[in-house]
Amino acid sequence: MNSLEKVLKTLQDKFGASIxxxxxxxxxxLFINIKAEKVREISxxxxxxxxxYLVGIGHDxxxxxxxxxxxxxxGFDKDNFIVHLNAAVPGSNPVMPSxxxxxxxxxxxxxxxxxxxxxxxxxxxxxxxxxxxxxxPADIFPMRKEVPYNMVxxxxxxxxxxxDECPEGCSIIPxxxxxxxxxxxxxxxxxVDGETIKGCxxxxxxxxxxxxxxxxSQVSYNEVPFIAERICGICGSVHATAYSxxxxxxxxxxxxxxxxxxRSLLLEIERLHSHLLWLGVAxxxxxxxxxxxxxxxxxxxxxxxxxxxxxxxxxxxxxIVGGVRRDITPEIGEDILKVCAKVxxxxxxxxxxxxxxxxxxxxxxxxxxxxxxxxxxxSLVGPVARARGIDIDVRRDHPYAAYSELQFxxxxxxxxxxxxxxxxxxxxxxxxxSLIRQIIAKMPxxxxxTELSEEIPPLKHGxxxxxxxxxxxxxxVITGEENRPDRWRVRAPTYPNLQAIPAMLLxxxxxxxxxxxxxxxxxxxxxxxxxxxNITSGRKRVMSKSEIEFISRGNM
Amino acid sequence: MxxxxxxxxxIIFLAFAPLFEGIVRKLTAKxxxxxxxPVIQPYYDLIKLLGKENFIVGNWVxxxxxxxxxxxxxxxxxxxxxxxTANFLTQYxxxxxxxxxxxxxxxxxxxxxxxxxxxxxxMGASRxxxxxxxxxxxxxxxxxxxxxxxxxxxxDATIFSVMNTGYSWAVLLMMVLYLMALQAFVGKQPFxxxxxxxxxxxxxxxxxxxxNYALFKYSMMLKQMFYASLxxxxxxxxxxxxxxxxxIAIQLCEIALVYVxxxxxxxxxxxxxxxxxxxxxxxxxxxxxxxxxxxxxGI
Numbered sequence: 029m030n031s032l033e034k035v036l037k038t039l040q041d042k043f044g045a046s047i048x049x050x051x052x053x054x055x056x057x058l059f060i061n062i063k064a065e066k067v068r069e070i071s072x073x074x075x076x077x078x079x080x081y082l083v084g085i086g087h088d089x090x091x092x093x094x095x096x097x098x099x100x101x102x103g104f105d106k107d108n109f110i111v112h113l114n115a116a117v118p119g120s121n122p123v124m125p126s127x128x129x130x131x132x133x134x135x136x137x138x139x140x141x142x143x144x145x146x147x148x149x150x151x152x153x154x155x156x157x158x159x160x161x162x163x164x165p166a167d168i169f170p171m172r173k174e175v176p177y178n179m180v181x182x183x184x185x186x187x188x189x190x191x192d193e194c195p196e197g198c199s200i201i202p203x204x205x206x207x208x209x210x211x212x213x214x215x216x217x218x219x220v221d222g223e224t225i226k227g228c229x230x231x232x233x234x235x236x237x238x239x240x241x242x243x244x245s246q247v248s249y250n251e252v253p254f255i256a257e258r259i260c261g262i263c264g265s266v267h268a269t270a271y272s273x274x275x276x277x278x279x280x281x282x283x284x285x286x287x288x289x290x291r292s293l294l295l296e297i298e299r300l301h302s303h304l305l306w307l308g309v310a311x312x313x314x315x316x317x318x319x320x321x322x323x324x325x326x327x328x329x330x331x332x333x334x335x336x337x338x339x340x341x342x343x344x345x346x347x348i349v350g351g352v353r354r355d356i357t358p359e360i361g362e363d364i365l366k367v368c369a370k371v372x373x374x375x376x377x378x379x380x381x382x383x384x385x386x387x388x389x390x391x392x393x394x395x396x397x398x399x400x401x402x403x404x405x406x407s408l409v410g411p412v413a414r415a416r417g418i419d420i421d422v423r424r425d426h427p428y429a430a431y432s433e434l435q436f437x438x439x440x441x442x443x444x445x446x447x448x449x450x451x452x453x454x455x456x457x458x459x460x461x462s463l464i465r466q467i468i469a470k471m472p473x474x475x476x477x478t479e480l481s482e483e484i485p486p487l488k489h490g491x492x493x494x495x496x497x498x499x500x501x502x503x504x505v506i507t508g509e510e511n512r513p514d515r516w517r518v519r520a521p522t523y524p525n526l527q528a529i530p531a532m533l534l535x536x537x538x539x540x541x542x543x544x545x546x547x548x549x550x551x552x553x554x555x556x557x558x559x560x561x562n563i564t565s566g567r568k569r570v571m572s573k574s575e576i577e578f579i580s581r582g583n584m
Numbered sequence: 585m586x587x588x589x590x591x592x593x594x595i596i597f598l599a600f601a602p603l604f605e606g607i608v609r610k611l612t613a614k615x616x617x618x619x620x621x622p623v624i625q626p627y628y629d630l631i632k633l634l635g636k637e638n639f640i641v642g643n644w645v646x647x648x649x650x651x652x653x654x655x656x657x658x659x660x661x662x663x664x665x666x667x668x669t670a671n672f673l674t675q676y677x678x679x680x681x682x683x684x685x686x687x688x689x690x691x692x693x694x695x696x697x698x699x700x701x702x703x704x705x706x707m708g709a710s711r712x713x714x715x716x717x718x719x720x721x722x723x724x725x726x727x728x729x730x731x732x733x734x735x736x737x738x739x740d741a742t743i744f745s746v747m748n749t750g751y752s753w754a755v756l757l758m759m760v761l762y763l764m765a766l767q768a769f770v771g772k773q774p775f776x777x778x779x780x781x782x783x784x785x786x787x788x789x790x791x792x793x794x795x796n797y798a799l800f801k802y803s804m805m806l807k808q809m810f811y812a813s814l815x816x817x818x819x820x821x822x823x824x825x826x827x828x829x830x831x832i833a834i835q836l837c838e839i840a841l842v843y844v845x846x847x848x849x850x851x852x853x854x855x856x857x858x859x860x861x862x863x864x865x866x867x868x869x870x871x872x873x874x875x876x877x878x879x880x881x882g883i
Contacts, residue, residue, distance in 0.1 A: 208785055314782075325617050
């Protein structure tokens with residue numbers, strides 16, 4: 029068994045002089061200040077103790093103490109606590125050692141701050157651009173506080189991302205920026221030898237919108253949940269809940285019990301919807317459109333239910349800091365139970381036909397293989413990890429909302445392939461339905477919202493993890509002075525899972541590319557953190573290329 | 585007077601092939617709890633495509649390929665003894681000619697894809713070629729089982745061998761094999777590997793648009809109807825009445841039934857990978873060879 033104290037003591041014993049301070053505002057959170065030059069050794073030690081890399085958070089603190097901070101966070105899932113290694117480097121020369129050579133899951137976090145804060149990570153195996161556009165000037169770092177949120181640097185022509193070297197004897201197949209297997213603009217360069225995949229380079233973040241920057245400079249605490257909800261079209265409530273919980277933790281805001289139950293209810297409805305959606309997409313990606321159509325037909329009832337509960341099919345707009353906005357009436361409660369019964373019955377039929385379909389087994393078993401050790405190394409999350417024998421589920425390991433009072437199983441299989449992911453997600457549908465029933469039965473009476481009356485104290489750190497349907501989302505908040513977060517970092521589940529895609533693709537057939545990428549249920553917009561705007565007026569107009577360029581550069 | 589049979593052949597195939605495609609789409613939709621497009625949607629599709637701008641991205645081969653493909657399948661149709669009536673062209677060709685002409689249809693898809701020099705088209709072309717090489721033997725064996733029985737490679741003699749000499753074990757085995765290869769012949773799931781929308785974006789046809797694409801589409805539909813009608817003519821010729829028009833009507837009904845099978849199998853299977861498909865075809869070829877062997881010994 030690990031405990032906060034034990035981890036702290038081990039680190040202090042080993043790296044006494046490099047640990048400059050620590051705090052533990054909650055029994056489940058440990059903040060350790062460390063010297064930047066020892067970050068690699070200390071991180072390795074934390075991982076050796078059983079920590080799982082969550083995310084790195086860079087933040088600009090130059091105006092206060094001249095430093096740029098980099099916080100690496102690690103979750104201890106068996107013992108329910110999270111460790112933060114808080115390192116700082118001077119803003120004039122922000123160089124620190126990279127931890128990626130030992131912890132590959134940190135690769136993107138470090139590259140992100142290389143782009144956004146101008147940090148340098150010594151020893152990073154692939155220090156290429158990740159987030160900013162190819163023509164973005166090399167000396168402007170958008171997440172620094174002195175850069176205004178609406179800055180538009182001049183565009184440049186003929187600047188292109190340099191792809192990784194193609195292995196000898198292989199040819200490049202471009203998947204993207206637009207491809208039917210991807211529902212969002214991203215570019216995979218797949219290196220194939222005949223039909224066998226020998227490598228892959230990824231260039232994403234093509235529609236980066238800068239939500240974090242916007243929310244740190246323009247809006248107030250309780251406006252952020254609505255923007256957070258629009259990070260993803262599928263797990264919107266997850267982001268709103270995760271953000272709200274992070275602020276509540278940082279500011280010590282109590283949340284009424286009933287609100288916590290309603291949050292859990294929304295999260296489970298969202299999970300039901302997302303699992304059925306993914307099942308359909310997975311069917312489509314292997315050319316099995318009947319699965320696609322049938323599971324989306326079942327899913328449609330959940331969309332209608334959501335509309336009756338919240339007024340929206342998706343993007344519920346229910347969760348804000350301090351609670352939720354609408355109550356669940358007894359009539360709606362009955363309605364929910366009725367829909368659940370119907371969905372359960374129909375999912376059972378789909379489940380049965382899928383498990384009996386040998387052709388489907390052929391396309392999914394052994395495909396996208398990644399061993400458990402590799403999966404741990406890449407810090408995979410969600411059903412992708414649970415399909416590889418990693419028994420993690422934030423709802424159970426780091427309970428939030430009402431989950432500590434509810435009973436549920438965490439399905440884990442060890443087939444290490446796409447089939448396992450499919451099984452896990454199917455079984456989770458039943459767990460979600462059982463959770464919804466428990467929530468309706470146990471929901472206490474009372475208030476649903478704590479009004480924010482007092483000011484939230486500045487420079488407090490809050491981190492919250494929420495199990496989204498496709499894995500855990502991490503939100504990190506540093507509170508600020510002007511009634512808005514000073515730093516808000518979002519890490520969606522696709523962020524770690526996507527990093528492991530090249531490893532999953534290796535030596536598979538190109539025909540399996542769509543389903544392997546699809547198996548992590550990639551939400552590129554979650555990593556991009558962009559917004560998709562729908563035309564509501566119903567009037568259509570074809571925009572010229574120059575017009576699109578004009579608005580895409582920040583003008584409206 | 586003989587020329588009438590050929591014209592009837594061509595008209596019936598051209599008129600009915602899109603209808604059968606429409607039936608497949610409608611049935612697939614029903615399996616998927618969808619409304620589905622109207623049965624005559626494929627006609628609309630063809631008309632729409634024919635009226636669109638013709639984008640040429642390759643050299644003259646790119647333009648020639650759809651015409652070649654369409655011409656090849658039309659020639660095959662001319663030889664077909666639809667309504668159990670051989671026409672005067674039938675005697676000028678044998679089953680080898682049919683196999684060659686069908687191969688030419690495949691080759692023209694290949695040429696079009698290669699001249700467009702698109703990565704996805706190349707990939708689709710190589711898959712198309714593998715499928716062609718592996719499936720063609722099954723078709724050839726189908727003819728040879730009959731040919732061995734009647735000691736002739738003539739089209740009408742071979743195709744009517746079952747009608748004239750009755751069923752044998754070899755024929756029954758071949759019939760099962762033909763059904764197993766049917767989805768590959770017609771390029772439907774689980775063997776729509778060469779087009780595979782989610783992987784290689786319609787493969788060989790990715791650069792085609794407008795009238796050129798319409799021709800390809802039309803020749804695919806004709807090819808599908810040819811394979812369905814071949815099954816009906818060779819393996820289930822027992823509803824022979826002797827009245828030409830009635831025979832054609834009966835055959836069309838039977839073809840529609842074959843399409844029902846195609847639609848149902850297509851709607852209930854995912855697409856296989858090319859390596860998995862090749863293994864499957866290999867088994868079919870070996871079994872088809874043994875069917876011919878059985879036929880040689882008159883079993």
